[in-house]
Every structure is written in C-alpha cells, then in structure tokens.
Amino acid sequence: MDETVDQSLREMRETFASGRTRSVKWRKTQLEAIIEMVKDNEDKMCDVLFQDLGKHSTEAFRDELGFVMRSATTALNCLDKWVVPKKSNLPLLFYPSTGKVISEPYGAVLVLSSWNFPISLSLDPMIGAISAGNTVLLKASELSPNASAFLAKTIPSYLDSKAIKVIEGGPDVATILLKHQWDKIFFTGSPKIGKIIMAAAAEYLTPVTLELGGKCPTIVDHHSVSKDMKSVVKRISGGKWGSCSGQACISVDYVLVEQSFASSLIEMLKPMIRSFFGENPKESGCLSRIVTKKHFQRLARLLNDPGVQASIVYGGSMDEEKLYIEPTILLNPPLDSEIMNEEIFGPILPIITLRDIQESIGFIKSKPKPLAIYAFTKDENLKTRILSETSSGSVTFNDVMIQYMCDALPFGGVGESGIGRYHGKYSFECFSHEKAIMEGSLAADLEARYPPWNSFKLTFLRLAFREAYFKLVLFILGLTK
Structure with a gap:
C-alpha cells in the first residue's frame, strides 16, 4: 500500500x-x-x-x-x-x-x-x-x-x-x-x-x-409556535429519524422544551413516527439500519444505562442481527449519562425539560460548540439571544437540516464541531x-518611506496611516504643522 x-x-x-x-x-x-x-x-x-x-x-x-x-x-x-x-x-x-x-x-x-x-x-x-x-x-x-x-x-x-x-x-x-x-x-x-x-x-x-459533529440541540418555544406544532413535530421527526436513522452529524441530537409542554410534545411525536414508519418500523423499508455491529453495540450500551433505561417513554426495542434500533424517545435522561455527553448518532431522541425556555441558552453554552443549533420560535428576543450568546457552526430557525442542502450558505463547524467551510x-x-497580487508604479515614489528619518516624515506617516488626506495636503503645502 x-x-x-x-x-x-x-x-x-x-x-x-x-x-x-x-x-x-x-x-x-x-x-x-x-x-x-x-x-x-x-x-x-x-x-x-x-x-x-x-x-x-x-x-x-x-x-x-x-x-x-x-x-x-x-x-x-x-x-x-x-x-x-x-x-x-x-x-x-x-x-x-x-x-x-x-x-x-x-x-x-x-x-x-x-x-x-x-x-x-x-x-x-x-x-x-x-x-x-x-x-x-x-x-x-x-x-x-x-x-x-x-x-x-x-x-x-x-x-x-x-x-x-x-x-x-x-x-x-x-x-x-x-x-x-x-x-x-x-x-x-x-x-x-x-x-x-x-x-x-x-x-x-x-x-x-x-x-x-457534535450534539446539535433543538429548542422548542411552544408559546410562540403553538399554532404550527404539527409542522414543528414533523420537522423534528424528519431531522431525527428520516435521514440515515439519525446517523448524521447535523441530525437533531436532543430537544429542549419547557416542562409544562413535554408530555404534549411526546404524545405528538408518537403518531408522527408511526405515520413515517408504520406500526413496525423494522419492516417499513424507510428506516436506515445501524451501519455496523460495533456501532449498534455502542448505541445499545448507551440505552442500557439504568438511568437512561428508566427514561424511555417510547420505543427502545433492538435487534442486533438486523442492526435495527427502534425510533426511541427519552424523557430527562441523566445529564451526566454518556448519552447526554457524546454525539448519539442514532435513532434515539432525548427530551430535556426546562422551567423556562430562556434557560436553553445557558444549557447550550454549557456544552461544546455544536455543528448546528435548531430553534422553533417566533420570539425575536429569543432569536437574538441565540445568535448573540451561543456559538455554533450554523443556526436554523423553524426548520432542521435544510442549511446543509443550501449551497448559497457555507457549511462547517466551530471549535470541536469542525474547522473550515x-x-x-x-x-x-x-x-x-x-493569492494577493499588487502591482506598483515606477512613475512616482513616496520619499517618506525611506531614510534618513526626520520629524517631517514622521508627521507625514502619522497622517497617511490615519488616511487624513486633507490634513496631509495642508501639511505638504506648509499650511499646517
């Protein structure tokens, strides 16, 4: 080789x-x-x-x-x-x-x-x-x-x-x-x-x-998007399970939502999953499988953590022979668990509850910089805070993953999520x-560039670097000092 x-x-x-x-x-x-x-x-x-x-x-x-x-x-x-x-x-x-x-x-x-x-x-x-x-x-x-x-x-x-x-x-x-x-x-x-x-x-x-890659968070501000929740749920579901079964660097990794709305969100996600993949996702032909046994076993280990197991509210079945993991929803898995501290890269969706959705800013800032932040909100103040107080490769409001498909925008990460675009x-x-190309002219020369140095040249250079051209003309003409 x-x-x-x-x-x-x-x-x-x-x-x-x-x-x-x-x-x-x-x-x-x-x-x-x-x-x-x-x-x-x-x-x-x-x-x-x-x-x-x-x-x-x-x-x-x-x-x-x-x-x-x-x-x-x-x-x-x-x-x-x-x-x-x-x-x-x-x-x-x-x-x-x-x-x-x-x-x-x-x-x-x-x-x-x-x-x-x-x-x-x-x-x-x-x-x-x-x-x-x-x-x-x-x-x-x-x-x-x-x-x-x-x-x-x-x-x-x-x-x-x-x-x-x-x-x-x-x-x-x-x-x-x-x-x-x-x-x-x-x-x-x-x-x-x-x-x-x-x-x-x-x-x-x-x-x-x-x-x-990294853990791409999704903020759901249900107060401002309550009339559009069906679209919100469909887009989150598509962004988690509809592209290589969540094995994508820009996949929705986890959702941040207010505690008062968490159960409603879960109850909306369940039928959406069934509408995508039927009652038996394993046989639907529309859900990609886990790439290898090693990757399957990693995901199984994450799910088999006792604290994570206790947080499963939907799905959770696995078939190692067919490299299949059912679309799975977790509610408040332990924040110190492995599943909340490494990129999931699979069909498992943790939902993390907050007292107030504004707390999502601090939560995201406490983690490494993600490749993408998704936020479903019409609250302009929350949008401004996300843009000004967090750092990520990209931010997408009211949708997921579409920024990758748009070649008019740069795609890339920051910090641990990548370098370059x-x-x-x-x-x-x-x-x-x-490559910078500069072509000078031999027709004129700026004497202030060259020794011997004196106070006239120093003043000339001070004005030139400030681009104070009017004062520079007056200085050259002897009309100012």
Whole structure:
C-alpha cells in the first residue's frame, strides 16, 4: 500500500505540475463527467446504499445522488465567475498601485470521506477540489464497503485517472496516507479522528478542513409556535429519524422544551413516527439500519444505562442481527449519562425539560460548540439571544437540516464541531489559496518611506496611516504643522 500511495501521489503531482488541472476546460469536463456518472449509475448507487445502510432509494436520491448532481451543476454553471480575479480597492495612499486576488489550486488534495453518506460525502468535496483545479485522492470509508468499492471501480471510468484517484481500505490505509505530504486535507467524521488528522497534518503544516459533529440541540418555544406544532413535530421527526436513522452529524441530537409542554410534545411525536414508519418500523423499508455491529453495540450500551433505561417513554426495542434500533424517545435522561455527553448518532431522541425556555441558552453554552443549533420560535428576543450568546457552526430557525442542502450558505463547524467551510462557492474557496497580487508604479515614489528619518516624515506617516488626506495636503503645502 505504501508503494501504491507513493505512485499515486507522484502521478498526481506530475499531472498538477503539467498545468492540465488549471485549465477551466479540464475542470468543466470533470464536473460534467461526475453528473454523467451519477445519472448513468443511479440504480447501482441506490443498490449499494441499500446494501451498506438500508437506505430507501428516495432517501438515497434526496441526501446523496440529487445533492451531488446539484452541487456539480452549480459549480459547472458558476465556475467562469469564480475563477475571475477579484479586484481590490486600495487606499489612496498606495495610488497609482493596483491590487487583486487570484484563486489558485493547492495541488494534491486528500479527501477522507465518511460512511453515513458515502456517495455525497465523497463526491461533494471532490467537486470543490476539482473546481479549484486540484488533483484529488479519495479515501473511501471501509464501513460502507459496497459504496466504496463502487466508487473505486467507477470513478476511473469517468474522470481523469491521472488526476483523480480512489483508494479503499481501513484505518491502516488512512494511517499510511497521513504519513505523506499533501497540499490540503479534507476530512468528514468524528472529532476523535479529526484530532489525529490534525496532528498528522501539523508535521507538514498542511492546511485542513475538518467537518466533524457534535450534539446539535433543538429548542422548542411552544408559546410562540403553538399554532404550527404539527409542522414543528414533523420537522423534528424528519431531522431525527428520516435521514440515515439519525446517523448524521447535523441530525437533531436532543430537544429542549419547557416542562409544562413535554408530555404534549411526546404524545405528538408518537403518531408522527408511526405515520413515517408504520406500526413496525423494522419492516417499513424507510428506516436506515445501524451501519455496523460495533456501532449498534455502542448505541445499545448507551440505552442500557439504568438511568437512561428508566427514561424511555417510547420505543427502545433492538435487534442486533438486523442492526435495527427502534425510533426511541427519552424523557430527562441523566445529564451526566454518556448519552447526554457524546454525539448519539442514532435513532434515539432525548427530551430535556426546562422551567423556562430562556434557560436553553445557558444549557447550550454549557456544552461544546455544536455543528448546528435548531430553534422553533417566533420570539425575536429569543432569536437574538441565540445568535448573540451561543456559538455554533450554523443556526436554523423553524426548520432542521435544510442549511446543509443550501449551497448559497457555507457549511462547517466551530471549535470541536469542525474547522473550515464548504458547499457551493465556499467549496471552491475551501480548496483554493487566495493569492494577493499588487502591482506598483515606477512613475512616482513616496520619499517618506525611506531614510534618513526626520520629524517631517514622521508627521507625514502619522497622517497617511490615519488616511487624513486633507490634513496631509495642508501639511505638504506648509499650511499646517
């Protein structure tokens, strides 16, 4: 594997050095090929996603295939505009110099994708890297083996195989990849692994983008949204159980609600779950399964904590053989329990009660910064407090998870939930170095720049740095001191 990585990286660097990937035509050709690949292989992609995760084809299209095609189409349509150098308005002090910023590719990019959305979390960052003119090596996740094998087999048939490469394998392969010097590393996954990647990148001072996770809270201010509670409950249910069975970094992790409304919320959630998945969710075909036995056993351990067991008010059944966990609701599990102190990443929804919904601000602030905060409220004061007093990768009011699908907005975390951002133009920027270009003029010189120093030059510089140009003119003319 060491030799394979060496050879792949050498070929990628040679391809990049040739200048081929800098061509806008080349970039567009690759983006068109990604769209064609998804269209040609829609059924196969849905099949492998069902094999790996039990995803229904509609869910697979919504969260992965359709998302990728939209992302590639956006990049294809906007690339000419993105690559244009951006003019900078320089201060008058620098006249007649001019300035601009050009976006240049980093070079050889390593993308480490995740298993929960193995198609979209592989191809979407690749779209950004290609748009910016890089060569890319994708390490597909071993936990979604069928999707990874499909990508490894199919991508070389559509894309430039000397510039775009795919490697399968487990953690040992990732370890080998991280020993090499890359020009940029993009990772989607857990904060624990993110720290390992950041440490490896530090050896070469490699820039990283880490899309991690965290416990995304959902605030329900029932006072201000009482007339819309059916929509609120539907959106929470969809955000918890409707996307990879809660195995998503932006999934609703827990709900904060006033104690007086908790029982009503639970009684509204129960029939909503049944409307989504029927009386027997295991047989519905619409609920993704837990990815591996190891992940199942982790979730089972969280649920089997005696204090957590006592808090189950709905669901809780499990089938290890079928990697199935029923949509489950908890009411006030112990706050010091493991389930309330690590990302759940599964179909379990804790509901935490508060005396007053305003206390949700302090509760969220007591936890690590989440990837997303969701808040169902029409109270402008509460909205302002959420925005000004909390920190998170994003805030979405009166909906969940849709911010991820909107490529007009940046997607990324802060603190333990991630570093950097991508999607749409932000993906192009993620994989580009913005290089400052300044062109001076030899027609004039500013003598105050040069020794010998004196009080005249010092005063001149004081006024110039303050951009006090009127006073500067008067000073030069000798009309002021």
